[in-house]
Structure formats: structure tokens, C-alpha cells
Amino acid sequence: MANIEFEIKEHLGVLSENNKGWTKELTLTSWNNRQPSFDIRSWDPDYQKMSKGLTFTQEELVALRDLLNEMEL
Numbered sequence: 001m002a003n004i005e006f007e008i009k010e011h012l013g014v015l016s017e018n019n020k021g022w023t024k025e026l027t028l029t030s031w032n033n034r035q036p037s038f039d040i041r042s043w044d045p046d047y048q049k050m051s052k053g054l055t056f057t058q059e060e061l062v063a064l065r066d067l068l069n070e071m072e073l
Contacts, residue, residue: 008047009036021045
């Protein structure tokens with residue numbers, strides 16, 4: 001398995017936390033020294049392990065926001 005490098009540039013918010021201390025977060029993260037993207041995934045308390053997640057460009061995140069704002073919850 002390839003080594004994945006990452007750097008969390010900014011913690012934007014915690015969506016939830018499970019009973020083992022993992023937090024599902026929205027972050028601005030650089031993967032393999034690329035341009036940072038918005039990222040939603042779960043992280044262990046030490047930010048050494050992570051789950052699979054979703055990455056978004058700024059345009060995609062704005063589109064997601066707009067879709068969520070249109071929903072009747």
C-alpha cells in the first residue's frame with residue numbers, strides 16, 4: 001500500500017464523535033503535497049489514522065451547501 005502524506009491546514013468543524021474518540025470533521029487538507037481541498041472524514045484522537053472520506057473543491061462545497069439549504073429537514 002502506498003504511503004499517503006497529508007497535512008491538515010485548518011480544522012473547520014467537528015460533525016460528530018464516537019465512543020472511541022474518533023471525530024468526523026470538516027477540514028482543509030493537503031494530500032500528497034497537492035493543493036488543499038475540503039475534506040470530510042473520521043480521524044482518531046491523534047490524527048494518525050483516518051477513515052475513507054470525501055474531498056471537495058471550493059466550488060463543490062458551495063454546491064453541496066446550496067443543495068443542503070434547499071432540503072426540507
